[in-house]
Amino acid sequence: MKMAAAGEPHSSLYDTIVVGAGIQGSFTAYHLAKRGRETLLLEQFPLPHSRGSSHGQSRIIRRAYPQEHYAQMMAESYRLWEQLGAEAGAPLYRQTGLLVLGADTNPEFQRCCQTLVQHRVPGELFTAESLPGRFPGIRPHDGEAAVSDRTAGVLYADRALRTVQDEFRRCGGALHDGQKVTDIKPGVVVTVTTTAGVYRAKSLVITAGPWANKLLAPLRLQLPLQTLRINVCYWKEKVPGAYGVSAHFPCFMAICAPHHIYGLPSNEYPGLMKICYHSGSPADPEERDRPPEASALPDIERLRDFVSKYLPGVVPEPAVVEHCMYTNTPDEDFVLDRHPEFSNIIIGAGFSGHGFKLAPVVGKLLSQLSMGEEPSYALEPFRIRRFPAPPPAAP
Ligand SMILES: Cc1cc2nc3c(=O)[nH]c(=O)nc-3n(C[C@H](O)[C@H](O)[C@H](O)COP(=O)(O)OP(=O)(O)OC[C@H]3O[C@@H](n4cnc5c(N)ncnc54)[C@H](O)[C@@H]3O)c2cc1C
Ligand SMILES: O=C(O)[C@@H]1CCCCN1
Structure with a gap:
């Protein structure tokens, strides 16, 4: 296979260029290269980096989802994670199980229980009275219940990202990092300009995480995405390892x-548990390194309160706080679709703080769209047209 080194002009035509080497773009590129497509993966920062959404040592993998479409996709996702780990000779996750805790009357809690039963996921239902007998570290409240998903666990996120990029290269793919895409010219052949060169391809996949709308603006498309700066908090166990x-x-x-x-x-940090709030403060990804004002930290206050009420063996004060970005859609479902005007431009965006575990399937779906194939799952929940059209620009 003909390949140009980073920065060298590539005279021939790629089958697909993927913009953004986070977990979604890296998996998309991996599936394409495995299918023999000549693929270029472009990343603005030198790798590895910690400015987007895919860095850090851990992510939850689970089958317990209130939405049927994710629970269904997770069956294949587990298989693909397993397969990638086997190809690379390194395990990519550790099975720990997961507890979903909620008021037993809560509809989302009940939907999680239903999908677990429907998909025959091994697990158990606990009442507020029975849970501490099994997990003495958690103190539930009256009227609460918990359901376990025994298949769940922790993905080794940094290792997973590096592995999928290594496997992509091993399949003949080209990864050019430290090259920011500055211009995209749509057409039957898409022309992509970066800070280091100009590339051409038959199709383009945009997986730019919190930068998605910046790349889409010149392509006359803006998605209703909110970018949030998330505090990733680690809390000290009173008895290390408990x-x-x-x-x-x-x-x-x-x-x-x-x-x-x-x-x-x-x-990942001995003696520290990772406990986080599933939201944060609105922030432009370019500003993510700027410390937020003290008043903008209601999440930490909520976490302190939760830790002191539910986790008696954990010190209710964060010992380490790191940062990451979420890119949320209004319904927290992903965007996996074609550009409405340019059918050879495919968009994967809005992973709303829960996309890592699904990246093997997301990458497969985006690769199928870019190859003009029928996607292997119904994409209705992920279509751009589910969002109301934005109001026309003022004259
Ligand atoms: C704190 C936190 C906890 C999470 N927990 C979980 C969890 O437990 N389980 C789970 O499944 N998911 C979880 N997620 C969500 C998951 O990590 C994200 O959904 C996923 O990482 C999104 O990946 P991405 O590839 O879309 O974005 P990113 O990782 O941000 O990748 C986008 C890439 O595009 C590049 N890029 C952007 N613009 C350009 C340009 N112009 N030119 C070239 N490159 C460009 C960026 O530099 C970046 O590397 C969590 C996320 C966070 C932040
Ligand atoms: O995707 C997940 O599994 C986690 C759990 C809850 C919210 C944040 N993400």
């Missing part, structure tokens, strides 16, 4: 209003 993977403590997702709180057993 909430750890070796003590078989599970991940958890507490259905709280207005946003969920979730946690992962201590592992």
Whole structure:
């Protein structure tokens, strides 16, 4: 296969160019290269980097979803994660199980229970009385219940991202990092200009995370995406390891209003549990490194309150706070679709803080769209047309 080194002009035509080497773009490129398509993956920052949404050591993988479409896609996603780990000879996740905790009358909690039963996922239902017998570290409240998903666990996120990029290259793909895409000219052949060169391809996939709308603006498309700066908080165990993977403590997702709180057993930082709020403060991705004002931290206050009420063995003060970006759609469903005007431009965006575990299937679907194939799942929940048309621009 003919390949140009980074920065060298590539005279021939790529089958597909993928913009953005986060987990979604990297999986898309991997599937394309595995199918023998000549593929170029472009990334604005030198890799690895921590400015988007795919960095960090851990992400939850789970089958427990209130929406049937994700629960269904997860069956294949687990297989593809397994396959990638086997290809690379490195395990990419650790099974820890997950507890969904909520009021037993909460509709979202009930939908999670239903999908678990429907898909025959091994697990158990606990009442507020029976849960502490099994997991003494959690103190549920009256009227609450928990359901476990035994298949769930922790994905080793940084390792997974590096692995999928390595496998993409091993299949003949070209990855050029440190090259920002500055211009896209649509057409039967799409022309992509970066800070280092000009490339041409028969199709283009845009997986630019929180930068999606910046790339789409010159293509006359704006999606209703909100970019949020998320505090990733780690909390000290009073007895090191009590909430750890070796003590078989599970991940958890507490259905709280207005946003969920979730946690992962201590592992990446010994003695520290990762416990986060499923929302953050609106921020432009270019400004994400700027510390927020103290008044903009209601999430940490909510987390302190949760930790002191539910997790008696954890110190209710974050010991480490890192950052990451969410790109949310109004309904928190992804965007997986063609550009409405340019059918060879495919968009994967709006992963709304829950896209990592699904990246193997998302990448497959985006690769299918870019090859003009019938996608292997119904894409209705992910279409751009589900959003109301924006009001016409003022004259
Ligand atoms: C704190 C946190 C916790 C999360 N927890 C979970 C979880 O437990 N389970 C789960 O499944 N998911 C989770 N997620 C969500 C998941 O991590 C994201 O959905 C996923 O990483 C999104 O990947 P992406 O490829 O769309 O975006 P990104 O990783 O942001 O990738 C986009 C890439 O595009 C590049 N780019 C942008 N513009 C250009 C340009 N002009 N030229 C070239 N390159 C460009 C960017 O630099 C970036 O590398 C979490 C996310 C966060 C932030
Ligand atoms: O996707 C997930 O599994 C986690 C749990 C809850 C919210 C944040 N993301």
